[in-house]
Amino acid sequence: MAVPASMPSPLLTIEHLSMRFGGLIAVNDLSFTAHRGQITALIGPNGAGKTTVFNCITGFYKPTAGRILLTHGSPPPADSLRALMGTGRREIRYTGGSAYLLERMPDHDITARARVARTFQNIRLFAGMTVLENLLVAQHNTLMRASGFSIRGLLGTAGYRAAETRAVDKARGWLERIGLIDRADDPAGDLPYGDQRRLEIARAMCTNPVLLCLDEPAAGLNPRESAELGTLLRSIRTEDETSILLIEHDMSVVMEISDHVIVLEYGVGIADGTPEEIRNDPKVIAAYLGVEDDEVAEAEAEAGL
């Protein structure tokens, strides 16, 4: 099934996603699609439920309701999708690709099998391990297979040594890309904040993801570092063919690099479109800036509420 270049194929399809914590509805019936080869931004005021959506996608939360479908390759034919939904299976292969139901998978399988990687709002590097070790831990599953679940590794076979060399080369490549090659042997906890952010992105990329989820990657960065981050993310999209889903508050970053923006307020999706459309959407403006008391009715009418 050929997809025209102008029509990007869906990578991640979220349908009717809801997440309740007791009486609190953090995400309420949210649906959106992230397309292959695009940078999709998820924005919204504080407490809108953005990180909850992330945690549902990456398996850290089990959503109360809804479907999170991720596809590799071409979209699943209707009968395959029905077969997947009708049974308790987590994934299905079909000619031209495979499909994964992320809400059914444990968190580590989402990274290992469905190939979705993530970073965290508060950086979670392995502070006591070196920069290089951080990038090697990210290649755990590849290396674990190469080491024959440690048996071939203990014996030090040539096959494992070759795999380790490849893993180090890959890490070296990423360190050169993010400009940290000279600090490869320093503990990750010693790096300045901006470098830690970039290292966390590189570490996530070392898991070979098709979708990279970034939770506020520009938080705490100065304008120059933010611009560098934008360049890095664009290169990830084009060179590594990894699509990106990001949460971000820095509107200059969002508007500059995103292909597609989704706006969340109180757990509800209120807008979905290109950065240009979002910038001019009255609902978004009202959600972000608020409106004067006497303009509420007018704004609501305009917003169609």
Place this chain on the structure above:
Amino acid sequence: MPDAPQTPPPPGLERSPAGRALKDAALAALLTFGLSIPIIALRTDQDFNNQLILTTRWDLVAVLCAVVFVLRLAWGLIPAGTGAATARSARLLPRFNDRQVEVLKWAGLALLVAYPLLALALTGRSGSIKWIDNFGIQILIYVMLAWGLNIVVGLAGLLDLGYVAFYAVGAYSTALLAKTFGLSFWICLPLAGIMAAFWGILLGFPVLRLRGDYLAIVTLAFGEIIRLVLINWVDFTGGYAGISGIPRPTFFGIPFNASPNGFAAVFGLEFTPIYRTIFLFYVILALALLTNWATIRLRRLPLGRAWEALREDEIACRSLGIDTVKTKLAAFSIGAMFGGFAGAFFATRQGFISPESFIFMESAIILSIVVLGGMGSQVGVAIAAVAMIGGTELLRELAWLKQVFGNEFDPAQYRMLVFGLAMVVIMIWRPRGLIATRAPSIYLKERKAISSDLVKEGAG
């Protein structure tokens, strides 16, 4: 409180370091006084009529308070910032380059291999048994156990208070297999390791979702359950009576006895029991070195790196596709397996085992060796084992102290006091253990030691 100044210090003294030290010392002495009333000052004894009588020992309390006051005062008067800070940053070992480390390693190994022969040459046949058995073998058993536990606690950051259970499983597996099926030690050894690893997995499945203190308590309970089963399942384990007559190891089929087919006769030597002891020394040395080799190798493999990553941040591990349950189970079972090997060796060395050998105190000693040595450091753990176990054995050698303190004085009884003091001193002086820095498992250009400030201890 005779030692504490009753009047408040003059206002000028209040802020000076000396004044503060004096105040601190007085408070510490007061605290000692309060604590010692129930446990030292009042002592109950039975008289000839089996009646309880109360004796008081105020003189002892006064001495104790005075000692605490003086020590605390001395501690307070050491200028802050010079004493504590430099001591903490001071390196325990001088910095060696890679070649020197290599030379030291082989020299140490050669010394270990030559040790029983040296002991034999220096102290003669009857004198050397003590040095080879009590010091050599005993210390090496604990080195091996501590290295095994180091995988679980030091690398994976899982606090295990019931490690002795796996030691017990290994020992009882060997004893029962050897007695029931007549299997030789060399067949029992791997089976004991497999059994212990199996029990490690069995324990791991339900408890590894727990973290930190909760995990520690459940592992503690597991250790007690194993011990209680050993005591109460009399038909199977012999209960308190234990199992005796466990076959001793043979030299590849040649027994160590005085018979014509024995080791001494076959090799044309005069019979003496020392050959078996020397052989046992080499067996436990080989087992301990195997543990060390496996740990060092595993640290450089993806599994070992995943353990350390798990200790650093479990959530980040999950986000990188690492199956944390399997990784923890691997740590638990591999650690348990080495405990099982050590148990198998213990059974065959003693020839007799009973639940008495597998009490919680053993777990606590092994864990304190790991903590004192520096969690995750192989060398530090080995040094701590030598100091703790060798030190305990040395206390037995201090019989001359009886001439000073009278005939009732038994230095070996002060073992726990010395343990406790060593623990307190180490925790003040080097809170992260003797060797606190972490060596990276791989490097591009230069191997730099990582300061313990950055390395986490794990939360379970």
